[in-house]
Amino acid sequence: MDLKADSLTKDSQPSNNTADMLKAIGHPVRWRIIRELAKRPRGCCGDMCDCFTLSQSTVSQHLSVLKSAGLIDVEQIGTKSSFSIRFDALKDLQVEISELLETARCNCDDG
Amino acid sequence: MDLKADSLTKDSQPSNNTADMLKAIGHPVRWRIIRELAKRPRGCCGDMCDCFTLSQSTVSQHLSVLKSAGLIDVEQIGTKSSFSIRFDALKDLQVEISELLETARCNCDDG
DNA sequence: TGACTTTATCGGTATTTACCGATAAAGCGC
DNA sequence: GCGCTTTATCGGTAAATACCGATAAAGTCA
Helix, strand or coil, X not given: CCCCCCCCCCCCCCCCCHHHHHHHHCXXXXXXXXXXXXXXXXXXXXXXXXXXXXXXXXXXHHHHHHHHCCCEEEEEECCEEXXXXXXXXXXXXXXXXXXXXXXXXXXXXXX | CCCCCCCCCCCCCCCCXXXXXXXXXXXXXXXXXXXXXXXXXXXXXXXXXXXCCCCHHHHHHHHHHXXXXXXXXXXXXXXXXXXXXXXXXXXXXXXXXXXXXXXXXXXXXXX
């Protein structure tokens, strides 16, 4: 990321993983994966592969990114990896955005 | 992005800019900038520079990314560029996340 | 006009990301 | 055990990103 180590030190708030989560779903493929997963209780890597023309390894890596960001859970079932949405994370994200919007409303020019 | 041109063609929905917006705020510096801008009616590049130890050019470029994603507006005032939050965009983002969460709730194992 | 302020853009570099094919690992069913 | 399915990981490459300093552009103000 080539981000200077102290470039955020002026931030009074402790670092959180909101930006990480946003970054994770801020890719068209991963955003799509999340929406596909939201449509069903769970889905395996193969299911997600069916949604794209990408290689299996690429899809697997995208799932891994979502996992690392804490947005999905994995459960091993036989040879399959069963992925599912993590509500807490999604909820946190929703709250963050809502709070941001509310803050902006309070401080905008007209009110 | 090195994304195969047709990798999303199976997506029934037309492309939207949600992923672009998420990607834009999915960087710690830009996420911080957005939150800083939300705190005030408007802010110029110099104001944002004060929040970081990054160079002016770098901050300017981050602002440019946010602008391109449609998350902020710019108004020229003298030599200064006055940036402000775009509510519509933020609201769209909030709705998208909320809908995602709702979809997930409806389709989860215990729902 | 000339010095100053403010911001955008350019050129360059280092790092990260996104993708692929190949292969390894691990469970399933015969 | 053996072949099959499924997924993760490795090695490699191309592209995008993040940063910087230098400089240009454009308004302000004396």
